[in-house]
Amino acid sequence: MRRLLGTMLALLLVASCGSSANDSGDIEGRPLLSEISRGVEALESRVGSGLEYFEISADLTGVTLILAEHEITSTGEEVATYATPYRWSDGVLSETGDSQTAEGETFFASEIDFDPNRIFSNIDRELDAPVIVDFVIQGAGSGGVTYDVSIANDLGGGLLVLLRGDGEILGVQAS
Numbered sequence: 001m002r003r004l005l006g007t008m009l010a011l012l013l014v015a016s017c018g019s020s021a022n023d024s025g026d027i028e029g030r031p032l033l034s035e036i037s038r039g040v041e042a043l044e045s046r047v048g049s050g051l052e053y054f055e056i057s058a059d060l061t062g063v064t065l066i067l068a069e070h071e072i073t074s075t076g077e078e079v080a081t082y083a084t085p086y087r088w089s090d091g092v093l094s095e096t097g098d099s100q101t102a103e104g105e106t107f108f109a110s111e112i113d114f115d116p117n118r119i120f121s122n123i124d125r126e127l128d129a130p131v132i133v134d135f136v137i138q139g140a141g142s143g144g145v146t147y148d149v150s151i152a153n154d155l156g157g158g159l160l161v162l163l164r165g166d167g168e169i170l171g172v173q174a175s
Contacts (some may be wrong), residue, residue, distance in 0.1 A: 029060070029131075030120065030132055031132060031134055032062060036056060038088060039086075040109045042088055043086055044109070051068075054105075054139065055136060056109075056137045057134050059133060059135075060133065067083070067084045068081055068106040069084055080101055081102055082099040084099040085097045105139030105140060112145060114147055114163075114165035114166075119166075120149070122167045122169050123161060123163075131151060131153070132149050132151055134149065134150045135148075147164070149163065159172055160175050
């Protein structure tokens with residue numbers, strides 16, 4: 001009996017170590033990648049489809065969506081662009097701040113194309129137990145999007161890693 005109990009405890013300990021996926025496929029302790037599409041869907045259901053974004057970022061608790069909104073005159077001339085932040089967390093969409101005038105590259109949700117099963121694979125291969133705190137999608141100057149992640153270390157520093165949608169590392173910058 002004691003041996004059986006010891007074996008069961010050992011198995012439970014092994015099962016609890018390492019990273020594990022939750023019901024939506026996200027890995028515990030990693031940005032909630034599966035929530036990106038849910039957040040986009042919720043925002044586009046509320047505001048309208050085909051929205052432009054400055055940035056969409058997933059962290060450990062949800063997704064921040066920075067919507068690009070254009071002020072157009074009655075003659076069709078664009079006079080200003082605003083960034084409006086929204087937050088998708090625990091199945092709830094909320095506006096998290098006031099709109100601010102902004103400029104920069106934008107993208108459409110239809111341009112997002114990354115493999116959530118591979119996006120961190122090269123980082124995991126190159127670094128020992130990386131602490132990935134966020135995953136960011138931004139508009140690229142040439143059209144399309146860029147992907148980057150912030151990695152923290154226990155000494156207070158970090159890395160910003162630029163990725164392709166398949167997880168290939170394109171560049172690294174210390175932060």
